Amino acid sequence: MKIPKNDEPDIVFSERDSRNIRQLHDDPLVIMLKVEEFNIHWVLIDKGSLVDIIYLRVFQQMKLDKKRIRPFTSPLVSFTRDRIVPRDIVTLSMIARTYPTQVTKEIDFLIVDCPSTYNIILGRPVLNRLRAMTSTYHLKVKFPTVHGVGEIGGDQVLARECYQATLALGENHTWVINEPKPIPEPLETPQEVKIVLGDSTKVLKIGTALLTSEKEKNDLLLMSKLRCFCLKHEDMPEIDRKIIQHRLNVNLEYKPVQQKRRIFAPEHNKAVTKEVEKLLEANFIREVFYPNWLANVVMVKKSNGKWRICVDFTNLNKVCPKDSFLLSRINQLVDSTTRHKLLSFMNTFSGYNQILMDKDDQEKTSFVTSQRLYCYKVIPLD
Numbered sequence: 001m002k003i004p005k006n007d008e009p010d011i012v013f014s015e016r017d018s019r020n021i022r023q024l025h026d027d028p029l030v031i032m033l034k035v036e037e038f039n040i041h042w043v044l045i046d047k048g049s050l051v052d053i054i055y056l057r058v059f060q061q062m063k064l065d066k067k068r069i070r071p072f073t074s075p076l077v078s079f080t081r082d083r084i085v086p087r088d089i090v091t092l093s094m095i096a097r098t099y100p101t102q103v104t105k106e107i108d109f110l111i112v113d114c115p116s117t118y119n120i121i122l123g124r125p126v127l128n129r130l131r132a133m134t135s136t137y138h139l140k141v142k143f144p145t146v147h148g149v150g151e152i153g154g155d156q157v158l159a160r161e162c163y164q165a166t167l168a169l170g171e172n173h174t175w176v177i178n179e180p181k182p183i184p185e186p187l188e189t190p191q192e193v194k195i196v197l198g199d200s201t202k203v204l205k206i207g208t209a210l211l212t213s214e215k216e217k218n219d220l221l222l223m224s225k226l227r228c229f230c231l232k233h234e235d236m237p238e239i240d241r242k243i244i245q246h247r248l249n250v251n252l253e254y255k256p257v258q259q260k261r262r263i264f265a266p267e268h269n270k271a272v273t274k275e276v277e278k279l280l281e282a283n284f285i286r287e288v289f290y291p292n293w294l295a296n297v298v299m300v301k302k303s304n305g306k307w308r309i310c311v312d313f314t315n316l317n318k319v320c321p322k323d324s325f326l327l328s329r330i331n332q333l334v335d336s337t338t339r340h341k342l343l344s345f346m347n348t349f350s351g352y353n354q355i356l357m358d359k360d361d362q363e364k365t366s367f368v369t370s371q372r373l374y375c376y377k378v379i380p381l382d
Contacts, residue, residue, distance in 0.1 A: 009149045042119045048123075128260045
């Protein structure tokens with residue numbers, strides 16, 4: 001039965017469709033789809049794609065008859081003009097939505113063999129066949145069916161997990177594996193500028209390629225903002241608790257966990273002791289007795305050969321609810337620099353250490369060393 005054109009249901013998006021979406025966002029539209037009786041998660045809706053794609057690892061896991069595969073030799077070309085040749089093409093049955101507002105279509109998928117955090121990418125061919133309308137604001141797809149308007153909602157949390165996994169893989173979303181480019185050498189050697197007259201230890205570095213007038217303006221700006229710079233942890237002022245403090249939303253249904261103390265080599269113990277002394281001197285930690293929660297320190301070797309000291313808060317994290325809103329993405333930060341003449345590469349650290357921990361939650365951050373037990377008085381981030 002076909003729907004007469006005049007009787008097709010209107011497709012409308014309203015604020016009601018974005019009821020469970022965290023705004024404002026720039027998340028991709030990631031959905032779940034039924035393909036050949038398989039429920040496929042991590043399906044990306046990409047209106048910029050001219051083809052529909054299923055990745056080879058996903059197709060192999062479906063264990064379908066290989067006789068259904070047909071050869072396909074035309075390359076896919078990205079906006080950077082990179083090319084990749086699909087393995088084959090296969091026609092698969094796709095079911096959108098659930099009964100009764102559902103649509104079943106036979107879709108030609110290109111089988112692509114390259115790393116991806118997504119399982120399937122649906123492009124314009126599928127959307128046009130479904131006569132679908134998408135809204136990235138509402139993270140939803142709607143399409144006409146015999147029994148009304150069908151809709152598929154996107155999973156915002158899953159979309160952000162996919163995005164973070166993509167960044168971790170260093171993956172290109174045009175399905176092209178790029179060769180890693182060498183890091184270019186700096187074109188200039190930064191010049192040190194003393195921000196405190198007579199103290200050669202308190203300096204900032206600025207580029208030497210600046211015009212004389214720009215350099216003078218920068219020097220004056222840095223000198224006028226001298227109170228904003230703390231070159232030592234001890235110089236950092238604490239933010240008043242009335243303004244902000246950090247609390248832990250620990251689920252009280254779970255019992256506190258005390259990790260058994262790990263034994264480190266003398267070299268590692270020396271590094272831990274040195275770091276603890278620095279934290280004590282900066283008044284970031286304090287000694288604690290008989291804490292209910294207790295974690296171990298973790299040694300991570302940095303690229304310069306020195307040791308980085310972290311705390312294993314795995315057990316504590318498990319009993320705290322997760323925040324679905326992630327930190328700023330690097331592409332958003334880069335985009336925010338447009339239309340500006342100058343870009344500062346000032347490297348700051350320990351900003352979170354100005355925020356105090358709630359007094360009732362301090363001992364939940366307790367950690368054990370070979371000398372004593374300590375807990376954080378400030379947010380344990382740097």
